Ligand SMILES: NC(=O)C1=CN([C@@H]2O[C@H](COP(=O)(O)OP(=O)(O)OC[C@H]3O[C@@H](n4cnc5c(N)ncnc54)[C@H](O)[C@@H]3O)[C@@H](O)[C@H]2O)C=CC1
Ligand SMILES: N[C@@H](CC=O)C(=O)O
């Protein structure tokens with residue numbers, strides 16, 4: 001049988017990783033796919049600076065549309081990034097009946113509903129394993145491996161850059177900007193790194209995870225999103241002292257009232273495996289009714305780890321090319337006409353525990369005022385720690401861990417606590433999850 005012909009859009013970190021993995025492992029990949037796979041055309045902007053080790057047989061061009069429109073190309077691999085041009089290229093490929101593989105989580109999170117509808121009409125596959133947690137085969141695990149389960153919740157460290165920054169800051173006391181620059185050099189960060197540090201990239205990925213876990217449409221605009229820029233050394237140190245680690249998590253949870261979709265820094269007990277996932281590694285913990293908890297761990301970013309996921313999708317597409325479209329694995333795990341219109345919970349109705357830190361005047365009655373406000377809003381306290389400041393005997397840090405509370409109540413309590421004359425700084429709050 002003739003080899004399958006690919007058109008590669010993007011020759012950057014992931015594009016070159018994909019090309020290199022395909023070339024190096026071509027014998028085994030061919031034995032798995034049942035056909036040879038070759039890149040016949042590739043587009044990139046700075047063609048002199050690509051990292052592909054061997055471009056034999058590839059027509060290199062700056063014109064991405066010429067690759068999509070190349071009559072030889074049967075499968076388009078989109079690794080350019082962004083959502084405007086990438087959307088046009090992907091829709092053009094679909095309209096020509098070409099299958100698509102992409103690592104672009106922003107594209108899927110924002111335009112996936114449109115893209116999958118069009119793909120279904122045209123009977124083509126749009127595969128996106130590399131879009132979530134890089135090299136970890138998490139899409140396949142949830143969509144296929146857990147197909148017998150009702151999934152209760154998914155919680156993941158799903159941004160490699162952010163986890164790399166938090167780890168280096170905690171372990172080596174390094175400066176935020178310095179570690180971010182290194183993540184950019186290593187090819188982990190997005191073209192706009194605020195996507196990594198402000199939680200947007202993780203929200204893109206959580207949108208996708210929630211869809212395939214619960215059978216709901218992609219709803220990026222419903223994700224509550226916070227990044228890691230507000231995390232301070234003090235909170236990292238207090239977390240350690242209290243037996244926790246701060247991790248940036250994406251959480252999608254099904255409750256009786258609706259689905260929670262949230263991305264934010266989180267206190268996690270240090271004895272949990274996921275609390276010990278460091279550096280650029282990602283991990284996704286899935287709680288499902290039949291299998292119980294399962295944990296998926298691996299490189300969340302980087303050239304060949306992400307290339308590994310792209311190539312796995314290419315192999316899947318090649319294997320499925322001859323299958324009747326009706327009998328393929330549905331894009332979002334559930335048959336498209338069965339996606340549910342489940343309520344997404346407003347953040348103020350989400351219940352979590354909290355870590356609170358505030359600076360107070362060290363005088364009698366302060367604690368009583370704070371605990372009175374918390375009690376009046378149904379917030380019960382799990383632990384309190386008071387720390388005198390070495391340099392100032394008139395002020396102290398108060399650290400509180402609470403039991404589960406409705407977010408709206410916590411916002412109100414913080415408003416009232418901050419209005420106390422004895423409270424000197426805004427209250428720092430970080431949500432706390434036991435992940436049991
Ligand atoms: N870097 C990583 O570790 C991961 C990246 N991704 C995703 O993979 C995609 C690619 O990311 P990277 O490889 O890191 O980006 P990159 O910036 O290293 O590479 C982008 C490539 O696209 C080319 N390109 C951009 N605009 C173009 C245009 N108008 N015409 C032709 N070529 C154009 C650039 O020249 C470059 O070759 C993004 O969607 C990203 O979110 C997903 C998982 C991991
Ligand atoms: N910028 C992303 C790349 C992979 O998706 C990350 O750091 O996780």
Ligand code: NA
Nearest residue numbers: 129132134136
């Ligand atoms: Na993946």
